[in-house]
Structures are given as C-alpha cells and as structure tokens.
Amino acid sequence: MKSLKKNFQELLKYPSAVVGLILVLVLVAISIYAMVTIPYNEAIILWRGGEDQWYRNPKYALPKWVNYFRKDKLPESIALSTIDHPEYKTVETNEDGSAIITIEIPFEYNYEILPVDLMIRFTSNFQEKAPFISVSWIRPDGEKIRIKNLSISPKQDYRVSQDKDLQKKLGGNKIEVGLFTDYKNDPKTIEKGKYTLKIEGATFEKDSDFDAEFIAYGKVAGLGGTDHLRRDLIVALLWGAPIALAFGLLAAVGTTLTQMIIAALGTWFGGWVDILIQRITEINLVLPFLPILIMIGTFYSRSIWVILTAVIILNIFGTGIKTFRAVFMQTKETPYIEAARAYGASNTRIIFSYMVPRILPMLIPQFIILIPSYVFLEASLAVLGLGDPTLPTWGKVIDEARANGALFQGWYYWVIEPSILLMLTGLAFAMLGFSLDRIFNPRLREM
Amino acid sequence: MAQANPSIPLGGGVEEVKKKSKIDSNNTLVRVAKYTGLRIITLGITVIIGIYLTILIANMGGYVDEIRRAQIREDVGARVAGNPTMRNLPAEVKRQKIAEMVAIEEKRYGMDQPFITRSARYLGNAIQLNLGYALKMNSNSGSKLVRNILLERLPPTLLLFATADIILFFISLFFALALSRQYGSFFDKVLITLTPLSSAPGWFYGIFLILIFASMLKILPFGGMVDAPPPKTPFLYFLSLMKHMILPVLSLAISKIFIQVFSWRTFFLIYSSEDYVDMAKAKGLTSRDIERRYILRPTLPTIITSFALLIIGIWTGGPILETIFNWPGLGRTFYQAIGQFDTPVIIGEAVIFSYLLAATVFLLDIIYAIVDPRVKIGGESSSI
Numbered sequence: 001m002k003s004l005k006k007n008f009q010e011l012l013k014y015p016s017a018v019v020g021l022i023l024v025l026v027l028v029a030i031s032i033y034a035m036v037t038i039p040y041n042e043a044i045i046l047w048r049g050g051e052d053q054w055y056r057n058p059k060y061a062l063p064k065w066v067n068y069f070r071k072d073k074l075p076e077s078i079a080l081s082t083i084d085h086p087e088y089k090t091v092e093t094n095e096d097g098s099a100i101i102t103i104e105i106p107f108e109y110n111y112e113i114l115p116v117d118l119m120i121r122f123t124s125n126f127q128e129k130a131p132f133i134s135v136s137w138i139r140p141d142g143e144k145i146r147i148k149n150l151s152i153s154p155k156q157d158y159r160v161s162q163d164k165d166l167q168k169k170l171g172g173n174k175i176e177v178g179l180f181t182d183y184k185n186d187p188k189t190i191e192k193g194k195y196t197l198k199i200e201g202a203t204f205e206k207d208s209d210f211d212a213e214f215i216a217y218g219k220v221a222g223l224g225g226t227d228h229l230r231r232d233l234i235v236a237l238l239w240g241a242p243i244a245l246a247f248g249l250l251a252a253v254g255t256t257l258t259q260m261i262i263a264a265l266g267t268w269f270g271g272w273v274d275i276l277i278q279r280i281t282e283i284n285l286v287l288p289f290l291p292i293l294i295m296i297g298t299f300y301s302r303s304i305w306v307i308l309t310a311v312i313i314l315n316i317f318g319t320g321i322k323t324f325r326a327v328f329m330q331t332k333e334t335p336y337i338e339a340a341r342a343y344g345a346s347n348t349r350i351i352f353s354y355m356v357p358r359i360l361p362m363l364i365p366q367f368i369i370l371i372p373s374y375v376f377l378e379a380s381l382a383v384l385g386l387g388d389p390t391l392p393t394w395g396k397v398i399d400e401a402r403a404n405g406a407l408f409q410g411w412y413y414w415v416i417e418p419s420i421l422l423m424l425t426g427l428a429f430a431m432l433g434f435s436l437d438r439i440f441n442p443r444l445r446e447m
Numbered sequence: 448m449a450q451a452n453p454s455i456p457l458g459g460g461v462e463e464v465k466k467k468s469k470i471d472s473n474n475t476l477v478r479v480a481k482y483t484g485l486r487i488i489t490l491g492i493t494v495i496i497g498i499y500l501t502i503l504i505a506n507m508g509g510y511v512d513e514i515r516r517a518q519i520r521e522d523v524g525a526r527v528a529g530n531p532t533m534r535n536l537p538a539e540v541k542r543q544k545i546a547e548m549v550a551i552e553e554k555r556y557g558m559d560q561p562f563i564t565r566s567a568r569y570l571g572n573a574i575q576l577n578l579g580y581a582l583k584m585n586s587n588s589g590s591k592l593v594r595n596i597l598l599e600r601l602p603p604t605l606l607l608f609a610t611a612d613i614i615l616f617f618i619s620l621f622f623a624l625a626l627s628r629q630y631g632s633f634f635d636k637v638l639i640t641l642t643p644l645s646s647a648p649g650w651f652y653g654i655f656l657i658l659i660f661a662s663m664l665k666i667l668p669f670g671g672m673v674d675a676p677p678p679k680t681p682f683l684y685f686l687s688l689m690k691h692m693i694l695p696v697l698s699l700a701i702s703k704i705f706i707q708v709f710s711w712r713t714f715f716l717i718y719s720s721e722d723y724v725d726m727a728k729a730k731g732l733t734s735r736d737i738e739r740r741y742i743l744r745p746t747l748p749t750i751i752t753s754f755a756l757l758i759i760g761i762w763t764g765g766p767i768l769e770t771i772f773n774w775p776g777l778g779r780t781f782y783q784a785i786g787q788f789d790t791p792v793i794i795g796e797a798v799i800f801s802y803l804l805a806a807t808v809f810l811l812d813i814i815y816a817i818v819d820p821r822v823k824i825g826g827e828s829s830s831i
Contacts, residue, residue: 016643020643282493283496283497285759285804285808286490286493287497287801287804288501288797288800289763290764290800291766291781291800292500292504294781294796294797295793296504298785298788298790298793299505299790319756372646372647376646376647376648380648380767383650383771384767384770384785385786386785402654402771407658407661407662408662408669410662412662422647423647426643426647427643427644429646430646
C-alpha cells in the first residue's frame with residue numbers, strides 16, 4: 001500500500017503522466033455521462049432509428065457551437081408544430097361537422113444567412129374526404145405571399161423549397177431568397193423580424209382534423225453536427241467512448257494476462273513446453289492477423305464481442321510472451337524461488353504467488369500502452385466496413401464520413417470530431433503508460 | 448539476398464574479436480547459406496500452418512466448399528454449352544446430364560470426402576493461390592482468376608510499403624544516432640513527449656493529411672497512384688507517382704517514427720555505456736568512428752529485430768492505409784472484396800498476406816544473419 005502511494009506520488013512528477021491521467025479520467029467521465037443520459041437501448045434506437053427520429057435536423061449541418069466562434073451566426077433549425085403549440089390553431093366547427101381550421105405559426109428570423117431548406121409536415125385524420133388547405137406566408141412588413149393550395153393525405157411532407165410553381169411566382173429566385181428577402185430589389189437583403197406561416201384549411205367530415213409542423217432547416221444542428229441521415233453525431237461521439245474504452249481494456253487485459261500466464265508456464269516447466277511455446281509464438285507472429293479478423297468479420301459475425309474474443313485468441317501467443325519470458329527467466333533463478341522450492345511449494349503456488357507478482361511492474365505499463373492499439377484496431381475494422389452493425393462507434397462515424405465524401409465536400413467536423421476523440425484516447429493511455437514504464441522500470445529511466 | 452557480402456566487417460571493435468572475425472568471415476557465406484536454408488524450411492512450415500488456419504476459419508461456414516462447387520458448376524455449364532451434341536438436347540435431359548456431370552466432378556475433386564482430406568487438398572491449392580474465380584471482381588486485364596487479380600495488385604503494394612519502410616529505417620536510424628549523442632537535450636525531450644503519438648496507426652494520420660494537403664490546401668492529390676489519365680513519358684509518370692506517394696508515406700512515417708527513434712536511441716545509449724566504448728574514447732578515436740564501429744555495429748541485430756516487428760505492424764495496417772489513399776494495391780482490393788462479399792478474393796488476400804509476412808521476416812532474417820556473427824544454426828539468437 002505504501003509503495004503504491006509512493007509510486008503514485010512519483011507519477012505526479014511527470015507532466016505527461018498527469019496529462020494522461022486527466023485525459024483518462026475525462027474519458028471515463030464522458031463514458032459514464034453517456035451511459036447515464038442516453039441509456040444503451042435508447043442510444044441504439046436513436047442511432048438506428050432513421051428519418052423518423054431525426055427529420056427535424058438538416059443534413060450535413062455543422063455543430064451548434066461553431067456559432068460562438070463566428071461573427072455572422074449560422075441559422076439554427078426552426079421546428080414549430082401545432083401539436084406542441086395548440087395555441088397556433090383555431091377551429092370553427094360548422095353544424096354539419098365540417099370545420100374551418102386556421103393555423104398561424106409565427107417565428108422570428110434574425111440571421112444574416114438564409115435557411116437551407118423549408119418543409120411543412122402535415123398529419124391529418126379523415127374517413128373519405130381529405131382536408132383542403134391553403135398555405136401562405138406573411139413577411140415582417142405584412143406582405144402576404146400565397147404559397148400553395150393542396151389537399152393533404154394522412155401524412156404528407158410538403159417540401160416548400162422544391163416547389164417549381166412557387167419559384168416561378170417568386171420571379172425565378174430560389175424559394176428561400178424569394179421568401180426571406182425583398183427579392184425585387186438588388187442587393188437582396190434578408191428582412192429580419194417576425195414571419196408568419198398561415199395555413200387555412202377546411203375539413204369536410206365530423207372529427208376530421210389536421211396538424212402542421214413547419215421546419216426551416218438551418219446550417220447548424222445538435223452538439224456534434226449532423227450526418228447524411230440527419231443524425232446528431234453527439235450520440236455516436238458520446239457512446240463511442242464507453243465502447244472504445246471497454247474494447248481496449250478488455251482486449252488488453254485478456255491478451256496480457258494470457259500471455260503472461262503462458263510465458264510463466266513455459267519458463268517454469270522449461271524443456272519441450274518452453275520450446276513448443278516459443279515455436280508457436282514464432283508462427284503466430286507471421287500469421288496475417290488483420291486478414292484473419294476480416295475473414296471472421298465477413299463470414300461469421302461483426303458483433304464486437306466475437307471480434308474481441310478473436311483478438312484475444314489470436315494474441316495468446318503474441319510478441320509479449322518474449323518480453324515476459326525474459327523477465328521470468330531472471331526471476332526463476334532468484335534465491336526466494338529456490339527457497340520456495342526447497343520447502344516444497346507446488347508449481348501453481350510458485351507461478352501464481354511468487355513469479356507473477358514479480359512481473360507486475362513490467363506488466364502494468366505494457367498493458368496500458370496496449371490499450372490504444374486495440375482502440376484503434378476497433379476503429380480500423382470499422383473503417384474497413386466491419387464495425388459492429390448496431391453500436392455507434394467513432395470508427396463507424398469516420399467510415400461513414402469517408403464513404404459520403406466528407407473530405408471532398410469540406411464537411412470537416414464529421415471527420416475531425418471522432419478523430420480527435422480517438423487521438424485523445426490514444427494519447428491518454430500512451431502518455432500514462434510510457435510514464436509508468438519509466439517509474440516501474442527505472443533501469444530505462446537511468447538511460 | 449542470400450549471397451552474403453564477405454567484405455562486410457563482422458565482429459565488434461575490440462582487437463581480439465576483430466582477429467577472430469577475420470577467420471570467421473571466410474565462413475560467412477557458408478554460415479549464412481546454411482542459416483538461410485533452415486529459415487526457408489521453418490518459415491515455409493509457418494506459412495503452411497498460417498494458410499491452413501485461414502482455410503479452417505474460412506471453411507467453418509462452408510465457404511471454401513461453396514466456392515469449389517460454384518466453380519465446378521460453372522466449368523460443367525461451359526462444357527455443356529460448348530458441346531454441340533449436348534447443346535441441342537431437350538432442357539429437362541440437359542439439366543439431368545449437367546447434374547450427373549457435376550456429381551462426377553464433385554467426386555473427382557473429393558467433395559464427398561471427410562473434411563480433413565478435403566482441407567489438405569484446399570491447402571495445396573491455396574499455397575499456389577489456386578483459388579478459382581472471383582465472384583464479382585476482375586483484374587484490369589479482364590481476368591476473373593483470383594490469382595491474376597492478386598498478382599496484378601501486388602506491385603503497387605510492394606512499391607508503397609517498401610519505399611515507406613526503407614525511408615523509415617534510414618530516417619529513424621539517423622535521428623536515433625543524432626539524439627543518442629545529445630541525451631537529455633531539448634530535442635531529446637521533445638522526442639520523448641512526442642512518442643505517444645505513435646499509438647495511432649498510419650491511416651489515422653492519413654485522414655488528417657488528406658484533410659490538410661488535399662482538401663484544404665489543394666496541393667497534393669486525395670489518393671490514387673498516378674494522375675488520370677496517366678502521363679505519357681516515363682519521367683512524368685515517375686513524378687506523378689512520387690507526388691501520389693508523399694501523403695501515404697508521410698502518414699506511415701508520422702505514425703511510426705517517434706517510437707522507433709525513441710527505442711533505437713535507447714539501444715544506442717545502452718550500448719554506448721559499454722566499457723569498450725570508453726576504451727575507444729580513451730584511445731582517442733573520432734566520435735564518428737566510435738559511433739560506426741563500436742555503437743552502431745553491435746546494436747544492428749537488435750535494431751533489425753525491432754524493425755522486423757515494425758514492418759509486420761505496418762503490413763497489418765496496410766489494407767486500411769491503401770483504402771484511405773485509394774492506392775490500387777492488395778489492401779484496397781481487400782476492402783473492395785469485403786464490400787462485394789467476394790469470398791474467393793478475401794481468402795486469397797489472407798493467403799497472400801501470409802506470404803508477404805513470411806517473406807518480410809525471411810528477408811530480415813537474412814540481413815540479421817549477415818550482420819550478426821553469433822548467429823548459428825539453431826542458435827538461441829536466430830529467431831526474430
């Protein structure tokens with residue numbers, strides 16, 4: 001206990017160890033936060049849910065926080081629904097059950113930049129005769145523009161920005177330009193202030209009703225930006241942390257422990273056991289590690305647990321054995337082992353109670369240095385398209401970004417965010433591990 | 448490579464050792480040749496085990512059998528279509544005939560035999576890369592044979608990785624020597640601080656480099672091997688190739704160089720604290736001589752061992768690096784094969800990577816044997 005405390009105090013003398021330790025703690029905190037705020041099942045639904053979960057987000061939008069660093073603020077999305085705001089809707093029912101429904105959705109627009117896309121989503125219920133509606137747009141100066149008359153189906157998305165007739169009406173300008181600027185003059189400046197989207201509709205049956213949701217897609221959305229499926233990347237960025245840490249830790253624990261035990265067995269029993277282990281290690285070194293993992297991924301299962309098991313099995317006879325063996329060879333000859341032998345200690349007792357503890361100072365740094373390589377291995381597999389199909393991981397975000405041409409199109413946030421998190425994870429454990437190595441193995445420190 | 452150069456000075460710098468090594472140097476050729484032979488055999492066995500394992504994994508789901516069956520059906524179909532007497536038979540009879548022929552062929556290929564015999568047969572085929580036809584992919588020359596596809600993509604891969612490895616070796620060596628001379632200096636500390644950067648693989652830095660140099664600055668290509676269309680003259684072709692190689696090589700270098708320089712510098716420091724180095728200093732030899740003959744020389748075997756491990760690591764990351772940079776080599780083909788679920792190509796890739804790894808180890812083994820006079824057949828230090 002005392003030596004542990006001493007080692008810890010020594011650790012604090014190394015700046016890189018302190019930085020590494022802080023980063024590890026931050027990552028653990030992110031993981032806990034992710035698991036608490038977005039429970040596993042919810043995260044999977046959010047990530048795999050598709051358009052229904054995320055239709056309020058624009059595609060390829062930058063994260064919201066970029067506005068803190070910009071002079072000309074990018075517009076956020078506006079999504080206003082009569083379901084959330086019943087006060088927008090007034091209903092006048094006639095005696096025969098038909099009704100006149102008026103919806104007025106007011107909103108402020110004070111950005112210098114136009115929204116990307118406009119959409120109205122209608123939901124309605126009726127038996128036979130669909131409600132008929134007329135949509136119009138009232139600008140801050142009171143000018144009213146008729147947008148469209150249409151009869152609506154139970155669930156209908158009216159994409160305002162793609163309406164060719166409206167475009168003609170607005171003098172051939174882009175819809176957003178026509179609706180938000182005084183497009184008849186040059187230069188076209190955005191009119192700031194209170195806009196109103198007015199929807200007047202008639203229903204023709206008793207209990208027939210409709211609701212509307214107006215969405216003006218902006219250029220920023222969510223804390224992580226959005227991808228090609230309108231998903232907020234923050235889900236994957238947060239959940240990537242516990243997955244990466246779990247995979248890295250379990251793989252590192254699994255491989256170092258098995259390697260250490262096998263090295264101990266080999267040195268202790270010597271003879272043909274040792275030779276066999278040595279030869280298997282040499283064969284294992286030349287085995288194509290990644291291609292075998294790829295085959296397992298393509299032919300059997302992409303589940304992260306299957307891959308994890310395969311990684312551990314393929315690394316049982318990894319190169320670590322050689323390092324451990326060298327230390328065990330020295331330990332084997334030490335007097336206290338001889339003493340243990342003399343009083344008749346069993347093989348298991350000598351190996352696990354006397355030899356293994358001796359190697360721990362060597363084991364711990366190596367184990368920590370190994371973690372990043374497994375974190376990156378998981379990301380590598382994801383980049384090859386072999387990531388776990390259900391889990392949101394950093395590697396998969398990078399893969400999707402690449403596959404959708406994020407680098408060509410300049411959607412840098414999409415690549416940089418997961419990459420920075422990966423980098424931080426790698427650096428955190430590597431910095432900590434290298435410093436621990438220098439503390440526990442002072443022979444190197446003297447160099 | 449097998450021909451050792453007897454003029455390479457062997458042994459350390461101390462006089463006795465030097466004398467001894469002169470006697471030994473006549474035997475260098477014999478020694479290296481013997482050693483080479485033994486290593487070929489052991490590595491051959493290793494490769495065979497590796498390929499057999501590949502087959503076992505691939506065939507746990509019956510994929511190799513499926514490929515074989517598909518190939519037989521295709522062959523039989525082609526033969527029936529090419530045979531005028533059979534072509535005109537009624538459809539029903541023809542189908543039956545084909546089924547019979549397929550059954551005969553399957554028996555001929557031993558499909559009805561137990562797995563152990565079948566797998567031995569597959570092993571023989573796989574060793575020769577005789578993996579039949581790709582399901583969807585084909586080589587640039589139009590062939591669908593897996594072997595042709597893979598052999599066609601081999602040279603770009605070798606070109607890229609050999610260049611990167613060689614550059615990495617010499618740059619690391621240079622910096623490691625330079626830093627071991629000024630242990631504890633500012634640059635030494637910078638290096639130690641930067642070492643953790645090596646925890647990320649090459650492809651990871653590749654993404655950043657593409658982002659900076661191709662996407663933002665637009666001065667280097669996003670990927671590929673040469674411009675499209677390829678330049679006409681060999682010189683321009685070479686220049687274009689160089690331009691496309693900068694980023695992949697650089698990303699490998701960034702990812703590996705710090706840890707490599709760090710560990711080599713440590714080796715040099717260990718060796719430079721030996722007594723014979725002090726002795727040489729006392730004799731008044733120039734530091735250049737001391738470095739070359741008394742520090743670098745005895746460290747070389749250790750360095751080569753660590754370099755072998757490095758190259759094996761680089762091979763492992765190869766497919767992803769090539770994919771990121773769209774380099775038309777084995778790795779990107781692997782990625783495409785995964786995407787198209789082209790099983791024969793996937794298995795072929797695993798086999799060819801076994802070969803590449805073994806060849807790498809073999810090559811370095813030979814170099815090791817040449818530079819380390821202690822290596823004897825069956826010697827303890829013989830294995831990398």
